[in-house]
Amino acid sequence: MTLPSISGIVPGAHQVDSPEKIKDAASQFEALLIGQILKAAHEESGEGWGGETDPASASAMDFANDYFARAMAAKGGLGLTNMIASGLQRQTTTSK
Numbered sequence: 001m002t003l004p005s006i007s008g009i010v011p012g013a014h015q016v017d018s019p020e021k022i023k024d025a026a027s028q029f030e031a032l033l034i035g036q037i038l039k040a041a042h043e044e045s046g047e048g049w050g051g052e053t054d055p056a057s058a059s060a061m062d063f064a065n066d067y068f069a070r071a072m073a074a075k076g077g078l079g080l081t082n083m084i085a086s087g088l089q090r091q092t093t094t095s096k
Helices: 019-045 055-074 080-094
Strands: none
Touching: 019 055, 019 080
8 A cells, every 4th residue: 555645635745934934933942942941940849829839820820931931932032943943944955
């Protein structure tokens, strides 16, 4: 049994992403990484927001961590966005 090529299943599978899309994806990845670091740091203390451990404060802390991580990544964050984007752009240009 042979499987059909992915280009027949997924529209635009062979299209190269634009540099803007690549940079956006890299920024989202960096924000996710920063968010996980923040979450791990708050889990270490065993307390929620303001010393509470109720579900509402946990949700508020998760929302705040997510927002802060996205803001950090948008302003440069850990510097991973540019490294990831340049690596992916090089990879897409050499695979042509």
